[in-house]
Amino acid sequence: MRTWFFARRAWSRWDTLDVALAVGLWLVGVVMLPSGVTGPPRAWQEAVLVAACAAIACRRRWPIPTVAVAATAFLGQVAGASPHWVATTALTATTYTLATTVPRHVAFAVGAVTLAVVGAGGTLLPRSLEQSALRTLLEGMNVRIPLLELTVIVTGVAAGDAVRHRRAYLAAVEDRARHAEHDREREARRRVAEERVRIARDLHDAVSHQLALIHVHAGVASHLFTRRPDQAAAALGHVRTASRAALDELAGTIDALRQPDHTTGPVEPVAGLARLRELIVALATAGLRVDLTITGSPRGLPAVADGAAYRIIQEALTNVCKHARTGSARVSLDYRTSEFHLVVDDDGVGAGTTAAAWMTGHGTRGMIERAATVGGWVALGPRAEGGFRVAAVLPAAEED
Template sequence: MTTTWQRLRQHHPRLMDVIGGTILIAVTGLGAVIDRSGHFTGLDPLTSAIGLISAAAVFVHHRHPRAVTAVTLVCTMLLTLTSPRLTVALAAPLLCALYFLAVRTDRSTALRASVATAVLLTGMAVLVESGGLGERLGVLAWALLPGAIGDSIRNRRAHLAAIEERAERAERTREEEARRRVADERIRIARDLHDVVAHHIALANAQAGIAVHLMDSHPAQAREVLSHITDATGSALQELRATVGLLRRAEEPAPLEPAPGLDRLPELIHAFERAGLPVRLTVEGEARPLSPGIDLTAYRIVQESLTNVAKHACGADAEVTIGYRDSRVALTVANGGSSPSGRPRPVLLPSQAPGEGGFGLIGMRERAGAVGGRLTADHRPGGGFLVTAELPLRTAARDDKDQA
């Protein structure tokens, strides 16, 4: 019943106001012609007119609750003078006005209006009517009751509105968090796919160019280079399969192969050297164990930097330097240098094609920032390109727990 009433009030407010106003006018009219004992007293034009004005004023309680309360109070006080007995039916417009005032205003306003009404009506009843103490207390009680009920209804509505607002805010927070997690996961998967595919495809492309160059003059060496292309593409497929496995169904087992780290740098450098890129590796300081996230990030930064050298700096060599300090590890990858003849090697700096977003450098910076490090990439003063990264030796406690 309550739900149906609330639905009608929400979808048909004017209709409900008309129905309620009609009922109120009818009740007030009955109060004007019937006394407390239920006997017909006859129609008094003045009493009927005052009662009609009081009931009609309630129609505008939505916009002017205070003015409606004042008008109905004056009319009710006049009715105590024109009617033999002030009944609840005659005072019904005032009781409704007090209720709406308590619902639509604050507690202090409703309390002042209820107390003032109770005092004035009780005083009028004492002066005009001849009744016992019970009747006086009855007037006092029903004058205060509408304000108390309205205040209770207003508090309940405010409580329900606060609960709904908190629920909506929590739902928005959950949706925003879900969208953020999805976006972060998409970026992470895209970064991993770029790192894996770009590295191996760049190696395969470089080796294919060498094979084409050697096919006629040195077919045996060309076949060896082609076998290296098979190894590179096979590794690409294997790592790509592992990365795409992140999108597997929840019931499928997780891959058991550990993530690559700096301990696999010799293999990585050997692969680039087979593709025709000379790489010099220098380690400064005593090597220290890195947490898994830092180890993977350092490996991917070196891998992506060497891949950029292989793609954009044909004929150059590369220098990889790893420096262990107090609480950080520094990575430096530089391309450009002198050829054995002493002449500078031709160097093409990394550049972006039209419409290309430079995802390699963006991915490296994101990886470094995600573990609390920083990365810079810029031209070298003497020619070439320089990538420098500083990473902490360990990440937060969560990474340490994963390693344990």
């Protein structure tokens, strides 16, 4: 059986209050019983009073059975002239609890049956036990219709349904609020994760390239320190220049991260294709000659795409310098109507038989992430004729 018929629920303070209310009504009802009534009529009135109070005490635990008990008590007071207000209170309370506890269609169905039974009983039952049914029929019956009691039933069900609807509405609002809070927390976690990735990518881009140059120049200086001091000194000068550039890049990254939330400035260090020739010159001092080819009509790219293009080229050339074991590389830029294509090729040792080894580095992941962030893509891998290729396609037009 459904729990709303025979409820299985833990005892609560509301049950205690119902019991206290029932005991109080019983005490008041006993005091108000007619003093001159004894025998079976007195016992009838007391039984009706106990039934009505019991229905009030148990209405939350057994909503449907207590409505039946309260309706029976009400009909008993009609037939036995018991205290009218106690049975009416019980019927009101139980129908109200019924409507707040069970589904709407069940509450309406039980309320309609109760309304029909109480209405018919209030019309057909004799006014007291001393008045027989046969005599009532012969005298035209008792045609008094208890309109007040019928109104009480309708009011109890309607009020309970309104409260149930209000509770359901508030529960839905709270549920939506919880879901909204959960979504906000999830979105906050996602943004934090994205920001961590961006910070890691910016720090890598700001430091890794310059450290690679420092490593190369330091090696040259160490190798030539005793044999060719002048060239060693030049290499150390390049180390100083590269370290200064690394510090500047790092400072720019930190300044970007320290910008307040309301700023309208860039949220990443400004580095674009305008610095490409400066990059090529710096790599030349490290022993890597870069040939630059430009096709199409050079023009300014969207800021994010321009920065992504520069960082992809920078990372690709840094990898050539670190891993390819070659002294030359080629950079091709192709400006098209809505796309910007870039290719970085080298003739070095490549990545072996597969490109998997190149996919584990932070810089490689950074290239892919930067391209995806602006709506582009990166493809990289060994070339059939030897060496390695990094190709990227980025949007070249501002979005409307």
